[in-house]
Amino acid sequence: MKAVKEKSLSIVIKGLSKTFSEDALKAVYVLKDVDLTIQRGEFYILLGPSGCGKSTLLNMIAGFLDKTDGQLDIYGENANRGTNRGFVFQSADSALFPWLTVEENVEFGLKMKKVPLEERKKMVHSYIELAGLSGHHHKFPSEISGGMKQRVQLARVLSNNPDILLMDEPFGALDAMTRRTMQKELIRIWQETNKTVIFVTHDIQEALMLGQRIGIMSVGPSSKITSTYEIDLPYPREITSPDFNHYYKIVQSHFD
Secondary structure (H helix, E strand, C coil), X not given: CCCCCCCCCEEEEEXXXXXXXXXXXXXXXXXXXXXXXXXXCCEEEEECCCCCCHHHHHHHHHCCCCCCEEEEEECCEECCCCXXXXXXXXXXXXXXXXXXXXXXXXXXXXXXXXCCHHHXXXXXXXXXXXXXXXXXXXXXXXXXXXXXXXXXXXXXXXXXXCCXXXXXXXXXXXXXXXXXXHHHHHHHHHHHHXXXXXXXXXXXXXXXXXXXXXEEECCXXXXXXXXEEECCCCCCXXXXXXXXXXXXXXXXXXXX
16 A cells, blocks of 8 residues: 655755856846755744845745745745745735725635635625724725725735745835734634734844744845844734743844
8 A cells, every 4th residue: 555645844945046048157146055944833924124135035935936945844845836825015005996995895805716605705704803904895995095005915825825925025015004914814814813923024023023034134245144043932923022022132143
């Protein structure tokens, strides 16, 4: 009897490299020899300066970009197939359909999958509640704030039940107070759903507010993850606490 291979519970990246040039002699590597393992259910942060390749790496994990060299396996499968991933973009304006209501935007992917109407409506209601959008079902994107739009984008992604949630600086365009609220909401949703979250940011405070582990990327080109820190702080996190400031100083030292 043939043994059944146990499915990996990790995202495994080894020696991953990416160049956008087809000429090997002139190739400039955006990413070079990236090594990374992320466990299922983990909240992982990719932190680094603008232009270091964070978004490129995230897009490779999403399957939007092919690797040049190296290994990229997601739960034991090639990144170009298999595992269901959801992508939350920095700008909700470019992700949402302006002619659809909040409810219709969240429902869109389920309709494409031909989920039966009654089941679909229940799921949409559930994720609208989860994302804190109650009472906004019939509003259009133009009628709600930037923070609310990001909630709609998040609810739509979650309604498709992805195993992995990929987030590319999703709160970068929000004001400070709205950003803090959305960070707290994201932690609540992550704890309730147990999704694997990979979150890109260049904001140290945001990284420490959210992540269980933080991978620090070097300045490009040929960027890689140079250091990884486990953030042993309970949620919700207090930015004025001595322990938070201790981690902040350690991470900040990489960018001085």
